Amino acid sequence: MSENAKLPPLPVGTFVERSVTWSKKNLFDGWFNTILTLGSVAFLLWLIPPIIEWGIINATLTPTIEGCAEATGACWGFVNANLRLILFGTYPYDEQWRPLLAMILLMGIICASLGGVKYPNVRKWIIPMWVIGVPIIAILMWGGVLGLTYVQNSYWGGLPLTLILSSIGIVFAFPFGLLLALGRQSNMPALRTLSVVYIEVIRGVPLITVLFMASVMFPLFLPDGVTIDKLLRAQIGIILFTAAYLAEVFRGGLQAVPRGQFEAGESLALSYWQSMRLIILPQALRLVIPPTVNSFISMFKDTTLVVIIGLFDFLGTVKLALRSDPAWTKYYVEGYTFAAAIFFLICFSMAKYSAYLEKELRKGERR
Amino acid sequence: MSKPQNAPGDVRSKSLVDYLNDENVRAVLYQIIAIGLVILAGWYLVSNTLHNLEKQNISTGYGFLDLEASFEISETMIDYSAKSDYASALIVGLLNTVKVSVLGIVLCTIIGIIFGIARLSSNWIVRKLATVYVETFRNIPVLLQLFFWYALIPAAFPHPRDALEPLPGVLLTSRGMYLPVPLADNAYTLMGIAAIIAFVAIYFIKKWATKRQDATGQPFPMLLTGIGIFVGLVFLAYLIGGAPTELSTPALKGFNIQGGYNISPEFMAVLIGLTVYTSTYVAEVVRSGIQAVSSGQWEAADSLGIKRSVALRKVILPQSMRVAIPPLTNQYLNLTKNSSLAVAVGYPDLVSVSNTTMNQTGQAIEAISIFMSVYLGLSLLTSLFMNWFNNKMALVER
Numbered sequence: 001m002s003e004n005a006k007l008p009p010l011p012v013g014t015f016v017e018r019s020v021t022w023s024k025k026n027l028f029d030g031w032f033n034t035i036l037t038l039g040s041v042a043f044l045l046w047l048i049p050p051i052i053e054w055g056i057i058n059a060t061l062t063p064t065i066e067g068c069a070e071a072t073g074a075c076w077g078f079v080n081a082n083l084r085l086i087l088f089g090t091y092p093y094d095e096q097w098r099p100l101l102a103m104i105l106l107m108g109i110i111c112a113s114l115g116g117v118k119y120p121n122v123r124k125w126i127i128p129m130w131v132i133g134v135p136i137i138a139i140l141m142w143g144g145v146l147g148l149t150y151v152q153n154s155y156w157g158g159l160p161l162t163l164i165l166s167s168i169g170i171v172f173a174f175p176f177g178l179l180l181a182l183g184r185q186s187n188m189p190a191l192r193t194l195s196v197v198y199i200e201v202i203r204g205v206p207l208i209t210v211l212f213m214a215s216v217m218f219p220l221f222l223p224d225g226v227t228i229d230k231l232l233r234a235q236i237g238i239i240l241f242t243a244a245y246l247a248e249v250f251r252g253g254l255q256a257v258p259r260g261q262f263e264a265g266e267s268l269a270l271s272y273w274q275s276m277r278l279i280i281l282p283q284a285l286r287l288v289i290p291p292t293v294n295s296f297i298s299m300f301k302d303t304t305l306v307v308i309i310g311l312f313d314f315l316g317t318v319k320l321a322l323r324s325d326p327a328w329t330k331y332y333v334e335g336y337t338f339a340a341a342i343f344f345l346i347c348f349s350m351a352k353y354s355a356y357l358e359k360e361l362r363k364g365e366r367r
Numbered sequence: 368m369s370k371p372q373n374a375p376g377d378v379r380s381k382s383l384v385d386y387l388n389d390e391n392v393r394a395v396l397y398q399i400i401a402i403g404l405v406i407l408a409g410w411y412l413v414s415n416t417l418h419n420l421e422k423q424n425i426s427t428g429y430g431f432l433d434l435e436a437s438f439e440i441s442e443t444m445i446d447y448s449a450k451s452d453y454a455s456a457l458i459v460g461l462l463n464t465v466k467v468s469v470l471g472i473v474l475c476t477i478i479g480i481i482f483g484i485a486r487l488s489s490n491w492i493v494r495k496l497a498t499v500y501v502e503t504f505r506n507i508p509v510l511l512q513l514f515f516w517y518a519l520i521p522a523a524f525p526h527p528r529d530a531l532e533p534l535p536g537v538l539l540t541s542r543g544m545y546l547p548v549p550l551a552d553n554a555y556t557l558m559g560i561a562a563i564i565a566f567v568a569i570y571f572i573k574k575w576a577t578k579r580q581d582a583t584g585q586p587f588p589m590l591l592t593g594i595g596i597f598v599g600l601v602f603l604a605y606l607i608g609g610a611p612t613e614l615s616t617p618a619l620k621g622f623n624i625q626g627g628y629n630i631s632p633e634f635m636a637v638l639i640g641l642t643v644y645t646s647t648y649v650a651e652v653v654r655s656g657i658q659a660v661s662s663g664q665w666e667a668a669d670s671l672g673i674k675r676s677v678a679l680r681k682v683i684l685p686q687s688m689r690v691a692i693p694p695l696t697n698q699y700l701n702l703t704k705n706s707s708l709a710v711a712v713g714y715p716d717l718v719s720v721s722n723t724t725m726n727q728t729g730q731a732i733e734a735i736s737i738f739m740s741v742y743l744g745l746s747l748l749t750s751l752f753m754n755w756f757n758n759k760m761a762l763v764e765r
Contacts, residue, residue, distance in 0.1 A: 026491035033490045040492045190398035194405060204746035205739050206704035208718060213739075216731040220419045221412045301508040308510075308711050315511055332518040340507045340515070347506035 065327040078331040079338045082321035086338070089157015089317045095149065099160040102140040106163050109133045114353060117289050118360065130171055137164070153231045157312035157320075159342070161231075165313065166300040169238040170246070170292075176239065177246030182276070184247065185254050195247070202244035207302050210241045215309040234306050242299055249291045253284035286361065293354035297347050315339055416732070423729075431728045432457075438723055440715045442631055453724055460720030461741060467634065467716065468703040468745075471641040475702060476695075478642065479649025484679070486654050497650070505647035510708050512644055517636035517712040527624050536616050538624060543635060545617035545627040554608025561604035565597040572596075633714035637706065645702045652698060656691030657683060689760055696753035700746050707742070717741060 013021070027037045058073025063081035071077075079086065088096045109129050116122035141160070144150035156164075183195030202210065214237030215230060222228070228236075257280055265275025304315040312320055318335045322328055386392050420427060432454040439449050444462045447455055485497035504512070521541040525531060531539040536547035549555065569592075576587035617627030660683050668678035709716040717738050725734040 026489070029489060036488070036490050036493050040490075040496055043496075188394050188398050190402050194401060201743065204743040206707040206718075206742060208707045208710065209735065209739050209742060212718075212722070213735050216725065217416075217735060220416045220732070222419075223415050224418075224422075297506075301506075304508040304510045305708070308708075315508065315514070319514070330522070332515075332522075336511060336515045336518070340511055343508055343511065344503065344506045348502060351506065 065325070068331065074334050074337075075331045076334060076338075078321070078328055078334050082324065082328070085158075085321045085324065086314075086317045086335075087158045087160075089161065089312045089320065090155050091157060092149075092151060092155065095143070095151060098140045098143065098148065098151075099156070099158070102137045103160040103163055105133060105140075106137055106160070106167060110163075110167055114293065114350070117357060134168070134171075153229060156231065158317045159314045161312065162300070162303050162314040165235060165238055165306065166296065166303045168235060169242050169303070170296050170299055172239045173242035173246050176243040178250055178281075180243060180247035181250035181254060184251055199244045199247050202241055203248070207238075207241050208305050208308055210237045211305060211309050213237065214240075230309070231311060234309060234311055238299070238303070238306075242295065245295055245298075246292065249288050249295055250284065252291065253286075253288035254280065256287050257283050289361065290354045290358040293350060293357070297350050297354070300350075301343065301347060314342070425729050427732070429733055431724075431730050431733070434728070436724070436727075438727070440720065442634065442715055453728070456720050456724065457717065457737060460715055460717040463714065464703075464706050464709075464716040464718075465745075467637050467641070467709065467714070468706045471638055471645065471702050471706065472699050474638070474642040475645040475649050475698075478646035480653050482646065482650035483653025483657070486650060487657055501647045501650050504643050505651075507644075509640060509644040509705055510711060513636055513640040513708055513712055516639045517632065520632040520635055527619060530619070530624065536614070536627075538617050538627070540624065541632070542624070542629070543632045544630040545624055546630065547614045547616040548628045549611065550613045550615050552608065552611040552613070554605055554611050557604040557608045558601050561600045562597065565600040568596055568600075569593045631714070633709070633712050636712050637709045637714045637716075640708075641702055641705055644705070645698055648698045648701070649695065652691050652694045653687070656687035659690040660686045689757075692753060692757045692760060696750060696757075699753070700749055703745055703749065704742060707738075 028034045054073045056073075058071060060067055060071035060073070060075060060077050061080050062068065062071075062077045064077060068075035068077045084093070084096060088099050091099050112122060112129060113126045116126045139145060139148070141156060141164070142151060142153065180195045180199055183191045184199065186192050186195075211234060214233040218233045218236070219227065261279055261283065262275070265279045268275075270278065303313055306313050307316040307319070318339045322332055322335050387396075417427075433452050435449075436451055436453045436456040437449050438456070440447055440456065440459050442463060443459045444466065445455070445459060447459045482497045482500055485493050486501065488494050488497070520543075524539045524541050527538075527540040527542055530545075533539060538545040572592060573589055576589055580586055615626045615628075617624050617629075619625075664682055664686065665678065668675075668682045673682065706716060707718040710719040710722060713719070721734045721738045725731050728734075
């Protein structure tokens with residue numbers, strides 16, 4: 001331990017010498033670490049080469065079943081041949097530029113919203129962007145106007161559907177969650193009880209039960225002649241579910257605002273809503289940005305559950321492609337790996353960004 | 368802005384506007400409106416539902432629970448057949464949920480602690496490997512992971528005809544894993560009783576040892592003594608019971624494997640998927656818990672000449688537990704709730720059995736209300752237990 005007390009040695013010597021010093025300190029510091037290092041290296045040597053051999057060297061991109069049968073490695077041809085089915089589901093083939101455009105637009109708005117959190121001159125555009133963007137996306141997906149053919153939403157699928165369900169879910173859950181959080185913090189007992197019961201009940205049950213409820217029970221709730229389709233029901237279920245989680249996130253932010261701020265609002269004779277709008281919420285919401293991004297990430301991952309109630313989101317379309325031809329079925333490793341890679345890329349980059357934001361926000365506090 | 372300032376003795380009655388501007392009156396009014404709206408919406412939904420059910424000729428109520436279920440369940444922990452009623456089918460499902468959740472919680476805690484500590488290792492390569500594990504598996508949807516394992520397990524292992532036998536008596540096949548189990552014998556009941564006695568004895572010795580250490584400072588080798596008492600007593604019971612050696616070993620008979628204990632591919636897929644996914648979150652909880660302990664504690668342990676591994680075990684981890692328990696509770700609850708995804712790979716958990724029940728009887732509302740309240744109950748129980756544990760572990764401050 002005495003080494004730790006000393007200052008770290010200055011990087012001196014040639015590259016080789018420095019590497020040796022570094023390895024001694026980081027890899028071979030004592031017999032236990034040496035065993036760990038050797039074990040890890042052996043593990044990597046056992047794991048990595050076969051994966052590279054399977055995934056790259058012996059793999060094929062040929063988009064035919066015959067081409068895949070010849071290859072001894074991965075059959076990326078499965079993904080290659082079914083790419084449009086996996087990405088867009090059963091959306092009419094000739095119209096698939098529409099979900100593509102909608103997806104790009106949606107991703108752009110999401111990125112701008114995430115980035116806008118840091119840059120004030122983008123921030124003021126976040127709400128207008130969603131207000132304008134969502135109808136455009138709806139027009140692109142549904143069509144029926146401006147010469148676009150109408151596409152029933154039972155044909156929607158793939159990555160655009162996953163993005164729509166999760167981002168619309170969070171956007172609509174945002175105000176609802178905020179109201180619930182304010183209700184839970186309120187000093188009116190009836191409102192508080194209603195909010196607490198709602199939040200705790202929803203948080204106590206799995207999403208899949210809420211989705212089952214949405215898909216099986218919602219039709220029973222409606223009067224004669226009114227029906228809402230499966231996608232909308234799932235979307236409502238997701239919104240109701242997310243709102244409870246967001247409410248808890250917002251509560252954390254509201255509790256972090258010092259008591260004095262509430263009192264300051266009162267002493268300026270601001271009404272409840274005025275002091276919320278002008279004093280409390282701007283501070284509270286700033287604090288909850290990183291956990292809100294994290295909620296969005298879990299929402300994005302949890303959207304895959306709609307597969308269970310029979311919608312074809314991104315995971316659903318991969319399964320659809322696997323079943324499209326019995327000969328493809330055995331290439332599930334390739335299919336799932338592709339889906340996993342896309343999910344990983346999106347979730348990982350958002351998680352990294354959220355961690356970065358958290359650090360940035362803390363920087364401001366410390367000063 | 369709140370109350371009109373009336374001079375004492377001023378009996379001028381307040382106008383309606385005055386009342387509406389009174390904060391307290393407003394608060395009551397808002398609440399009455401809110402409750403009224405909720406009741407109205409509830410009444411509307413209920414009346415619609417009753418009307419719709421009547422139209423579809425579905426009777427309401429839980430009477431269907433006594434009817435014959437007439438479907439088989441592949442994995443049961445209690446006696447169940449297609450002739451049993453729906454209530455026992457649901458209990459079978461609930462037990463399966465509990466089984467996979469409890470095992471998952473134990474495994475994900477162990478794996479999570481290992482990876483959480485590994486992420487803070489001074490060894491560069493171990494640290495990086497742990498980071499890659501955590502970042503990869505937490506950023507892939509758990510359902511995708513379940514599908515992956517469920518597709519992989521039957522494909523990766525051979526047909527029962529040419530089963531793999533990694534250990535004598537243990538068979539790995541595309542239909543799951545088969546383990547040899549001892550045939551029922553009275554000796555095992557005796558061993559169970561011995562185990563309980565051992566736990567009670569260990570509890571009292573531990574109490575005595577803590578008291579003695581507090582009084583005299585003398586440590587007591589509790590771990591070794593505990594293991595000794597437990598193994599000794601259980602083994603003694605085994606010998607007294609006549610030392611039965613008969614095993615039910617799995618073996619190929621006809622087209623399938625008979626005997627032994629079967630761990631189905633569905634169960635394995637759910638267990639592996641949930642464990643791996645949740646262990647990444649547990650690892651992060653453990654890591655931040657350890658980091659939350661101030662570095663002064665490490666230095667204090669150093670200056671007392673305590674070895675680093677002992678310091679981690681006796682100084683750092685107990686303190687980090689305090690920080691880690693609330694988020695850990697959340698992860699356990701998440702795992703329990705995520706076990707409902709078993710329905711997607713055909714493991715007969717509560718949701719899956721309820722789903723079958725729902726499809727057969729049409730009693731959607733009843734079935735959904737049952738599994739929702741069961742999950743609520745499980746969540747409440749877990750958080751109650753963890754709250755109790757948290758209070759027990761909390762720092763006792765003067």
